[in-house]
Amino acid sequence: MYGVRPSFDAPQVLSSAVVVLVIPLARAHNRGVPHPACVVSYSLGHSSDLGNIEEYILEPHPGCAGEAQAVPAALSAARAAADELMRAGAYDELARLLEAQRDDAADEARAAVLEAAGQLCLACSRLQRETDDHQAAIRRMAQLEDDTCRRVERLLDLLWETPATAVAPAASPHSPHRPGLLQRLAQSLRRPAGRAAESTGEPFASMAAAAANGSPQPTTELPAAAELESRADVDTSDAVDLHIYCLGRFRAYCYERAVDDWTGNKSRSLFKYLLTFRDAPVHADQLLDCFWRDSSPEAARRSLYQTVYLVRQTFQTAGAARPVVVQTNGGYQLNPDLDVQVDSEIFLCRYREGIGAAARGDDRTMIDALQAAEVLYEGDFLPEDLYEEWPVARREQLRDAYLDLLDRLSRQFWLAHDDDACIADCRKLLEIDNCREDIHRRLMRAFARRGERSLALRQFQRCVEALRRELDVEPLPETVNVYEKILNN
Template sequence: MGTIPPELQVRLFGSFKLFQEGVERPLPASSHARTLLSYLFLNHKKNHYRLSLATLLSPESSETNARRLLNQALWHIRSKFPGLLFCQTDEIALAPDYPLVIDVVEFEQYILPYQAGIGKVQNAIRDLNRAIDLYQGDLLENVYDDWVYLERERLRELYFMALEHLIQTNKAAHEYQHALNVALRLAKGDPLRESNHRDIIRLHHLLGNSSAAVKHYQDFQQLLQKELGMDPDPETQELLREISKRIGLHQTPYLPEPAIPAGQSLLEKGSPEELPLIGRSAEKRFILGWIEGVFFQRGNIVLIEGVPGIGKTRLLQDIQRDLEWRGAQVVLGKANPLQPTQAIDPLIQAITGGLSPLRIEQLGSLVSDERARLLEETLAILLGGTVSTDFLDPVLARNEQQGIRRGLSNILSLWSQAVPLVIILEDLHWAQEDTWEMLVDIAESIFTGTPVGLNILISTRPEESKARPWIHTALTRLAGTGLLSQVELHPLVQDASNQLIRTFLSIQQPMAPIETYLFQETGGNPLFILESLRLLY
């Protein structure tokens, strides 16, 4: 039995290098031998026909000359690394028992579970950092043969995907400086990826360095002008305008002309949704502080209560954007006050709305064999078009309804393993008793078991909820889990009301008589303020 050689460490990212026992080994002197060796490492699991390798090394030569060059290359490799090759009459491969560690192989092993959506959230930062540390440059960066290009591009895109995933994971873990460092690395590798530059600008601002955010925007704008002769997207421009306002830069000479002329009010644009969130900072911070456990496999439920027009939907929109920016998936369901018994259940609406084909494939890869059939049956019900008519039919046998609810619990539990998941259920005061019972059953099932990255946000109107005794019963049961938190939205104070008026009209100066009048007449209700402005102007 031959002696096992020391482990050979293969570096294919950047310049081609080989190491044994911590010492860099000289490569074969022959360029053909180096090309062949790098190709074999890159395709280490395959057996290769001699003629194919000969053609790869010298595609313009005759078969005789190409085979001669191949034999010479093989001789150089055997001389440097005895036992590395397994050669047969017609085929050549790497010896299966030769100890190898190939950086490209390790790189993909760290990344591919997250690309497939089956990587463990708690290991993501460690695994992805290891992957990007292995990426010391593009694949075989000094090799210009045709066979390298497609694989080089594939691995580069995989590297960018790992960086993006790592940025999201760091944001979710509140590691904003680490997220910024990774985003800057991504910008260096892919300088025209504008969504990443928006992340950099936001992260600079979040870390208290708004001047760096403005400077980064300026540098990016100059890059776009130089490379493409164009300005940043409107979304990026709007981001800078908001930061500039907050730090008192009323004029930014490098800022392109906005798509909407400065000073044009939201009345003229007809888009009040573009208003920043006003007067709800404390409530937003409290809710985000409560539900950030979704990024750390901690389940929570938040109930937001408030009268019509008080701003529940607008607050939820801002929270949704924050959560999605940090890497959570947010799915939405809304109860319908018209013919509620015929409407699709809001929880089912939320779940089916987020079940893309890719997500379903991910769930299938995560499920155990004993629960696979339950997953298939539940997905068939959800996606079969029967949900709106018989899913909550009161004549269904009790055990059948419980089986379906177990199936939903199974789906949500698996889903939260693939990605932090937040379900927003709006206007749930309109929902029927069966909807609340199903919600409580699922919450008790999921939140009292294995830790899951699932949070639920519910909005209701208090008066309508009081008229439906089953809501009180359901909330009592949810409170019993110890995971329910309640937030009541109150009318805006006068300063916030004034700010809303000025922002909506795009003015800077106070309008004391009108502002006081509107505040008194509307009681600080945001919707009433905006509707009154429409009537007045």
């Protein structure tokens, strides 16, 4: 029921309300003598033209002696503005216009009518926002359903294409030679031709971290494209020991078996930390400062040793044949001998592959790679650790990459006249950053080209509200020009 926009004639609703509010007012003030407001109420009962409201108020009944007969010259301009706002569905602005007219009203009857009309405009605006919210929720659920169906289709394709030996009953569930689910998914998302190419202009910038005490420190620099490519190069005959999902809800799998038996949150947080900075050993002092800053040095080291032991035990219980965490060079890191597949790294590889294809002018490869990356991005990086400082830089870098790929895809779909896909990606982007005026403009144009003029005009109103609420600024002239062109078309 939420998907159907209520259809009603707003001017007729306003007219009916005026009948109810004005007749008692006329009787009270005139005691049976004809009053202009009576003419207003009678006429509005037979007319749905909102513009007639002010006309009837300002044009008195012939039986009312002494009333002004002339209609102010400004009435036509006000009426034209009201009609334009009504057609655009800009009820908030129309309410402000009626409020200004009410303050300048020469008599109580006209002020009462304008007050009633203004209140109904505000009610229409609330109904419009609530309806749009419901429709947006329906679109999000439909998009989620589509994304899920695509994933299921890909997994089914992998299932049908998997050799029988890969799922033979004789294979042990913890066999080191059993191809993993994420491994096969990464293989299906790869394009056999073309490698990721380095490209400037990416949202990823190298960030060097120098240790104050000279000890090795983790950095927020993301792995190089070649290294990520080697990690995403998957051979279904090789082992994949760990599958890790960091985009959206955190999940870990050991030989496709879910790792859920964590002993406390500290052991899971330590594993996430070592996973995030797994390109080099993390010095013990860095771990102590991050997780046990308020403890004494002796107690902190004991806690570190115990937590490392708990991480190893967690994965050993899940079937790991080798220690997941090893100690080296005065620090700790994930065992480099393990084959670990991480969704954020595959996402980055696909993203960089798309950027490289765009630099070469290969639009088809770019779209395929960026769409594969979009499927992998299920949410922000480690959202459960929202108040921790150490994942912030990586989270923002990956989010910037996601926003950039949505921008590139929506632009490509716009140029290809695929308005449905363009609108879907624009909406995804605005859910994260609703102050992107360029995306609002693209969405307005896509709506207009699809023939949905009212949605295009309402998108401008959302843009204005977001900019005022978030940044306290007005839209750029370019955005206003797009709105006026759509309004006057």
